[in-house]
Amino acid sequence: MPSISNKGQAMPESPIRKLVPYAEAAIKKGRNIYQLNIGQPDIKTPAKALAAVKDNAIEVLSYSHSAGFESYRNKLSQYYRNHNIDVAPDELIITTGGSEALLFTMGSICDAGDEVIIPEPFYANYNGFATSSGVKVVPVKSKIEEGFALPPISEFEKLITEKTKAILICNPGNPTGYLYTKEEIDQLAEIVKKHDLFIVADEVYREFAYDGAKHYSIMSVPGIEQNAIMIDSVSKRYSMCGARIGCMASKNKEVMSTAMKFAQARLSPPTFAQIASEAALDTPQDYFEEVIQEYTSRRNLLVEGLEQIPGVKVAKPKGAFYCIAELPVKDAEDFAKWLLESFELNNETVMVAPAAGFYSTPNTGLNQVRIAYVLKKENLEKALEILKAALKEYKG
Template sequence: MPSSPIRKLVPYAEEAKKRGVHVIHLNIGQPDIKTPKAALDAVKNASIEVLAYSRTEGSEAYRGKIASYYAKHQVHVTAKDIIVTTGGSEALAFTMGSILDEGDEVIIPEPFYANYNGFAAANGVKVIPILSSITNNFALPDIADFEQKISARTKAILICNPGNPTGYLYNEQEIKQLVDLVKKYDLFLVADEVYREFAYDGKQHHSILAQAGMDNHAIIVDSVSKRYSMCGARIGCIVSKNPLVIETAMKFAQARLSPPTLAQIAGEAALDTPQHYFDDVIAEYVSRRDLLLAELSKIDNIKIARPSGAFYCVVELPVANSDDFAQWLLEEFQINGDTVMVAPAAGFYATEGQGLNQIRIAYVLEKEQLKKAVHILDKGLKQYLNR
């Protein structure tokens, strides 16, 4: 199992805090946006005398409301097409276990969410990466590159849309290219759509299950974590109109018994969140992104990918190894008692040696904190290079 590039430096951050250093966390996508009050109140006011198991696939009422949510996004499914999971992570693990056997291959554009490597390793699955580039903000690589990588062991293509760690939002043409490819070779197309709500600059999110003829090919992985700022609830879901996929994933779900009951209550209530909540959140993230890009642009000799969704930004630094730089920031550098923690980007790649000079920044902090963090990053980088 690979270490998480997001969490593996935590011991150094904890040691810094013990020394009295304030660590500004740019490493993890934990929003500071308030969770919808209705979700928290639903748990507080739940009249439960026995906190019992729920149904393995999640409560029927909750799955029905999830289906209604998708209908608003031109994805037409029913409760039977949905399995509620313990976070999007479990949804990904169940999906890999259901459609890939040991030694099978899944094609993924890199960089990608680091835990895809972990879920693949846990299932004995081989990740076949397709390199995307910071020079075009990590747009979908040429579809011919995908076709060249398809083998007899290829069972699926996996994308994150909008992307983590890149913030790239696939356009409709890119989605249709992938749709045509998986139909041609009878593959699954798995889309991690947990950041669906966060699409910026007038751009629109295009779900794979909104595409025609994808009932047997498309699997959506989703979560309440980012959408409603409910990372600790650990509620996600698998969505597919392929009955065999759902039937197989149910076996994995039965083995872990049920998703958490109280968190489902919160998740169900969160679905009543009014649109103005999302409008306000999106406006806030766009404002933070714009400030972050403006501040980063003042640093010499770096490359910055412009995100159009989610709340991540990949930055290429003039360093040989961003793991070493990130650790150095925590161990040896501070300004007036403050330092920053970033996520080294090499762990978001499957190809050895890629991303060694890149970091991922999560812009989930208030703007003043972001501005201070970039200032520290700038000064730290200069001192690191001049050691």
């Protein structure tokens, strides 16, 4: 029988989606599941974005430019400038989600065997993108006791080798919800300048910053124009996960011309999704103000509720809509499966994402879960009640 590739065998499963078969089985039993495992907002997509597709009179659904519609890149450039991020239209490539932007980036700056340093826990698919690109992830551990703040720069220094090509961060963080301060971003800027590295920032949660905090983009840091690469997406900002539209941005012309070859190889990003994304840029500011207010309220309810459950430790997020919770269990994945297979409260249960998959270091985060507070508050309250009862009963 023909054999599967080593790369295919090494490709990790998604900790976010690997328990879906257990959830499907629970649903077939008639059980209601509060899905806290995936960052799928229940906030409505802006009406303008949906109307732009619904009311469109296109007769031939054609390719776009490989870099995306010029009209979209022009409007997107203006959006960034409104956020004090000076990115020109020709410094942008529209991609099929932030995922493709990360793949283009790794393909453009790394060869097989090169290394990328990432503070962990990190977005689980970074492991998958690295495996696809033949890149080695070198983790630097952040701590729940410190709210998952940036590890000391000295810890990064220890890990830099001749194979190191970049530092990758997610800001605000998925799965931690941590928002890097200006001082932390400046520290990272200094180290990439010192060692002539790239800094790649996944900034898809830019709008989701709480308690008066401000997001500080790597694209706003002077002196690292040739080092900085930004990843972005419409998925979370406009509650448009299914559109699969993102972008990569850099002032480094060599990086962008290289990434364009990858963009040309896949032809173009999807047309209708670009139309919706371009229209979404006309969304008024009060939409975001209402969303931030709603997520802040959900965060507070969730964190306060988790803190009242005996044995649970949680880091309060400063952005995005996730938190990492440490549970009084040895194996969070076993607990998550048990929730779906064997536990119910009034014929309801919850689904969480085991956090070990958000680490690269083996046997780390085994008693942690990622929780996405993307449900209405009344549903979060029910989910907390179920989680509290489940932890009291679980014998694993």
